[in-house]
Amino acid sequence: MEEIKLMKGNEAIAEALIRAGADAYFGYPITPQSEILEYLMTEEPYKRTGMVVLQAESEIAAINMVYGAGACGKKVMTSSSSPGISLKQEGISYIAGSEIPCLIVNVVRGGPGLGTIQPSQSDYFQSVKGGGHGDYRLIVLAPASVQEMADFVQLSFDMAFKYRNPVLILSDGLIGQMMEKVILPPQQERLTDEEVEKRYGSWATVGKKAGRERNIITSLELKSERQEKHNHKLQAKYREIEKNEVRFEKINCENADYLLVAFGSSARICQKTIQLGKAKGINIGLIRPITLWPFPSEEINKAADKVKGILTVEMNAGQMVEDVRLAVNGKRKVEHFGRYGGMIPSPDEVLTALEQKLIGG
């Protein structure tokens, strides 16, 4: 039986977390995502499923709690917004280096610095290019609806455990705060240690059983030769993820003359722009990357052959546009239109920008 509810994006992700059979959540309040911790504390999942919820003393502590619990093979999530995600970067780098599966949610607000509590997409670079120190990648999912906030939780854990890699959901204040209809997933049982071991192997620190080597979770390797080998292993894993996990949505791309590329909230605005264009006789298509890393470069490259020009629409000063340009590799003109600092572009503005930058120019 389908369970349909009207929920905020932040609440939907929290409820989906409980239903995914998660073992723990660790967080620290920050607008515009505090509802996640508030919802969990109110729902008391420790009574429903045994899931742990804890308010940490800082984002640094929260991500390190995720490190500890995640390294036990548990399904663990933390969430924050931009300034808090910056604080988590050291921990995220350690998690990537030690290959601990976990889910991190960033409900982005405008920066730099304390910035604004209004929505933004200005953490794109931080999310897809590393963020912390060292050569590593996060799998990054960009939801464009409250439904996707809920749906991406289980998807994230599946990928996190399959690849032993952290997954980041890059949302924003708009998706986090808005209310929409959402179909909630059914409640899943939490896995036992034995089930985790059977599905994903015996790597977690669960207490050293007699007869097996001790399990060690570390990102340290003092010998350069071995550290390089570890890096090779990580890079091979990233290539595998690039091969298997690219996700995107194509809207109205058949016979389009111009292509918009936008993710998350911006992609929703662009859908309206497509309609406005139609009314004026301008045929516009949209590619919405769902995974920001791995990026749908191939699809964008193919689409570029069929259009006269490409415009990225982002709530930032031009970040994803760099990846679109790399994908297109000079074949077509790629322009950027952005509003930032908490401002949200309107569908008209996007159409005007497209006309000026791609048609009139």
Next chain:
Amino acid sequence: MSDSTILTPQDIIERGELVFKKTALLTDNIMSYCPGCGHGVAHRITMEVLEEMGIGDQTIGVAPVGCSVLAYEFMNIDMQQAAHGRAPAVATGIKRVYPDKYVFTYQGDGDLAAIGTAETIHACNRGENIVIIFINNGIYGMTGGQMAPTTLPGMKSSTSPFGRDVQMMGHPLKITEMIAQLPGVVYVTRQAVHKPALVNRAKKAIRKGFEIQKEKKGLAFIEIVSNCNSGWKMTPVNSNIWLEENMLPFFPLGDIKG
């Protein structure tokens, strides 16, 4: 001495003269610690306690960043290596999902009382049911002897080359006494390992800490005042004399709480 009088370990065991046996919870890896350093002894007694309690297979240890970053190479149990200062948060994550297993952190003074002060105080304040073993050698051993939060007034280090000037650099932090004020912490003690009698006493304190965890009473905090002969630029013997004469008056041994 003729060849025939040299006894192999096996000979000694067969003659029933075995007086010491390394616990199976220490690996055979050669320790990376400087000869004379207290870290090795602290490792040994910690692992002996786990063996004696029969809980090695239910224990998850957390290694810090510091000289003991490689503790997992020597401790033959499942272990995690934490970012500098974050071990108490990492241990919190483990303990919250495994309330019935045993969790401990093993941290130096820089790790616990400088960069990780917030994580330490808050894990203690929440009364996390873990054991914290705090190796206070008054210096940053691993990075080559820089000033630590516990460096004594006037004590020289590579970043206080003329001695710690408390006006400029602040006073040494008695974090153990601070932690004793927190209701979630049930046992706070300060021990040392530079003399056999003290080693035995420190081991008893660690045992008490894990017994407290077994009974789910709260957090046990065990400071071990230790030497860093390399960082202090002394011979091992002189470093132990210096520890007695300088560290212990400032950091007196004994139970502080519980």
